[in-house]
Amino acid sequence: MVYVIRRLLQAVFLALVMSFLVFTGIFAVGNPVDILISPEATQAERVLLIAQLGLDRPFHEQYLIFLGNVLQGDFGNSFVYNRPALGLILERMPATLELAFAAIMIAVVLGIPLGVYAGLRPGTLGSQTVMAGSILGFSVPNFWQAIMLIMVFSVMLGWFPVSGRGEVGEFLGIRSSLFTLNGLQHIALPAINLAIGHLALVIRLARSGTREVQSQDFIRFARAKGLTEPRIVIVHLLRNILIPIVTLVGMSFGGLIAFAVVTESIFAWPGMGKLIIDSIRQLDRPVVVAYLIVIVVIFIILNLLVDLLYSLIDPRIRLDGAKQ
Amino acid sequence: MSLLQIDDLQTHFFTSGGVVKAVDGVSYSVDRGKVLAVVGESGSGKSVTGLSVMGLIDAPGRIVGGSIKFDGREIANLPSPEMRKLRGARISMIFQDPMMTLNPVLRVDTQMVETIHAHRDMSKPDAWALCRDTLGRVGIPSPDERMRAYPHQFSGGMRQRVAIAIALLNKPDLIIADEPTTALDVTIQAQILHLMQKLVEEDGTGLVWITHDLSVVAGFADDVAVMYAGEIVEQATTDALIAEPRHPYSRGLIGSVPSRNRRGARLAQIPGGAPPAVNRPKGCRFATRCSYRTAGCDAPQELRNHVRCWRADDLPAFDEVLA
Numbered sequence: 001m002v003y004v005i006r007r008l009l010q011a012v013f014l015a016l017v018m019s020f021l022v023f024t025g026i027f028a029v030g031n032p033v034d035i036l037i038s039p040e041a042t043q044a045e046r047v048l049l050i051a052q053l054g055l056d057r058p059f060h061e062q063y064l065i066f067l068g069n070v071l072q073g074d075f076g077n078s079f080v081y082n083r084p085a086l087g088l089i090l091e092r093m094p095a096t097l098e099l100a101f102a103a104i105m106i107a108v109v110l111g112i113p114l115g116v117y118a119g120l121r122p123g124t125l126g127s128q129t130v131m132a133g134s135i136l137g138f139s140v141p142n143f144w145q146a147i148m149l150i151m152v153f154s155v156m157l158g159w160f161p162v163s164g165r166g167e168v169g170e171f172l173g174i175r176s177s178l179f180t181l182n183g184l185q186h187i188a189l190p191a192i193n194l195a196i197g198h199l200a201l202v203i204r205l206a207r208s209g210t211r212e213v214q215s216q217d218f219i220r221f222a223r224a225k226g227l228t229e230p231r232i233v234i235v236h237l238l239r240n241i242l243i244p245i246v247t248l249v250g251m252s253f254g255g256l257i258a259f260a261v262v263t264e265s266i267f268a269w270p271g272m273g274k275l276i277i278d279s280i281r282q283l284d285r286p287v288v289v290a291y292l293i294v295i296v297v298i299f300i301i302l303n304l305l306v307d308l309l310y311s312l313i314d315p316r317i318r319l320d321g322a323k324q
Numbered sequence: 325m326s327l328l329q330i331d332d333l334q335t336h337f338f339t340s341g342g343v344v345k346a347v348d349g350v351s352y353s354v355d356r357g358k359v360l361a362v363v364g365e366s367g368s369g370k371s372v373t374g375l376s377v378m379g380l381i382d383a384p385g386r387i388v389g390g391s392i393k394f395d396g397r398e399i400a401n402l403p404s405p406e407m408r409k410l411r412g413a414r415i416s417m418i419f420q421d422p423m424m425t426l427n428p429v430l431r432v433d434t435q436m437v438e439t440i441h442a443h444r445d446m447s448k449p450d451a452w453a454l455c456r457d458t459l460g461r462v463g464i465p466s467p468d469e470r471m472r473a474y475p476h477q478f479s480g481g482m483r484q485r486v487a488i489a490i491a492l493l494n495k496p497d498l499i500i501a502d503e504p505t506t507a508l509d510v511t512i513q514a515q516i517l518h519l520m521q522k523l524v525e526e527d528g529t530g531l532v533w534i535t536h537d538l539s540v541v542a543g544f545a546d547d548v549a550v551m552y553a554g555e556i557v558e559q560a561t562t563d564a565l566i567a568e569p570r571h572p573y574s575r576g577l578i579g580s581v582p583s584r585n586r587r588g589a590r591l592a593q594i595p596g597g598a599p600p601a602v603n604r605p606k607g608c609r610f611a612t613r614c615s616y617r618t619a620g621c622d623a624p625q626e627l628r629n630h631v632r633c634w635r636a637d638d639l640p641a642f643d644e645v646l647a
Contacts, residue, residue, distance in 0.1 A: 218428070240428070
């Protein structure tokens with residue numbers, strides 16, 4: 001408990017630092033007035049707008065005003081849509097979250113068994129195929145994979161739609177396209193596209209972990225106890241290889257949420273990635289700032305979850321750092 | 325009929341550097357309720373012999389010849405499902421480093437109960453109670469509480485007791501203990517030794533005690549087999565071996581036990597090191613380190629009267645050598 005509170009305090013501090021960096025970065029980009037106002041506007045109109053937006057005040061005042069507003073959940077209105085920036089982001093978040101979630105599930109559910117298999121049976125044809133595949137998986141460029149997926153599975157075979165998000169279903173109060181067949185068909189290709197690189201990483205981590213743990217004495221002792229091979233692998237081996245995988249999954253998940261831009265663009269997935277790219281291009285500062293802050297918060301939460309998971313997986317990791 | 329009867333066992337490892345004959349024609353036997361100590365330095369093949377009995381030789385190793393009879397049944401190269409049923413049930417094994425033999429992420433009770441459930445049906449509460457009682461039997465205080473602890477919450481000696489308790493759970497006929505006291509400090513060693521002695525006596529279990537420490541053997545083992553470079557070089561009752569070792573290697577081992585050396589004098593040692601496991605000499609494998617070496621030692625040595633040395637009968641008495 002003490003640990004969680006301490007972590008939360010750290011998180012708040014981290015969020016503050018990030019907000020400062022983000023604000024400074026955006027401040028340095030320059031004056032937004034030029035793109036907000038028509039070129040024919042008079043000097044008086046310009047000065048009025050600058051005063052309205054508070055841009056005539058010194059940097060630290062601007063930052064404090066910004067911080068005060070953010071704490072009240074106000075990131076300002078989008079210059080482009082003229083709606084609250086945070087709302088814009090949050091309404092696109094479910095689409096991105098479900099895509100990232102689907103991708104991570106594919107990577108974990110396929111990656112761990114394949115990696116463990118490759119680790120248990122090194123040198124066999126199956127294991128070599130898996131390992132060669134994993135090298136392909138993270139070395140072939142993501143955008144190219146996406147185009148190939150569309151070409152083969154949508155255009156040539158016609159199994160999946162080319163782009164867009166499908167129907168949204170509701171289950172346990174959560175609205176997601178994962179709950180309808182049409183939605184699943186739509187999400188399949190972008191999720192696979194996002195998953196491939198991470199799948200390859202999970203496979204490699206699971207394999208190296210398996211090979212390392214397998215030669216440990218406690219596995220030999222487990223065999224000496226007469227346990228069956230499935231029990232040894234599932235109960236004794238798997239938990240010991242999970243820590244690096246949980247770390248990877250936590251980081252990957254954050255990365256998938258924040259940087260699914262390429263995939264979302266190719267598959268016209270209405271998520272946050274597309275929004276942020278458009279906003280950067282149009283210098284829509286409130287949206288960019290809000291987006292960065294949201295991502296920071298997501299990463300902080302994921303990190304906290306990963307650390308909590310560690311202690312569940314490995315009892316030797318004591319979170320509060322207290323004496324034995 | 326002996327409980328365990330190993331005959332001319334050959335366990336080889338097929339590495340890229342050549343065939344390593346880790347166990348090269350080893351024979352020994354153990355009876356119920358008896359303790360056989362297998363003594364030798366690192367790489368002599370004593371552990372690999374034990375692992376061969378357990379069917380735990382990993383690739384690239386393989387049992388290529390000889391026989392292992394357990395309770396009259398041939399178990400060398402038994403199909404793995406059959407072997408699994410024996411392991412942990414009728415033959416148990418304890419390993420050297422108690423810090424490494426228990427799974428760090430599982431509670432002790434999980435690791436104990438699963439050992440029972442791998443071999444027989446028993447309700448969970450019954451299995452749990454049996455495990456707790458066994459923990460008590462190996463001298464772990466407040467076993468109820470300790471059952472729910474993780475291995476890292478135990479000291480090294482206590483962990484080895486847990487490992488011993490696990491080995492005892494299914495009342496095995498034979499226990500193979502592979503240097504179980506080597507990683508422990510001396511006082512704990514004595515405790516564990518005493519405990520094992522008591523336990524095998526109570527249960528009538530056969531015990532193979534693999535060690536490189538001769539001082540452990542006296543007063544504990546009934547018989548001793550001395551291994552060197554994949555072979556047994558001498559086999560005798562413990563008393564006979566310690567009083568009158570006949571093979572030059574056994575003499576060297578016993579002569580180098582510190583308590584036998586005069587105070588203040590340089591400790592006796594055997595010069596040189598064991599020959600490499602690939603490409604061993606054709607003749608006596610100990611010849612290069614032996615002070616009794618003659619031309620006749622270049623011929624392959626047979627085990628005669630339980631000693632693998634053709635000059636064994638010509639050597640001076642052990643007392644004279646020491647003096």
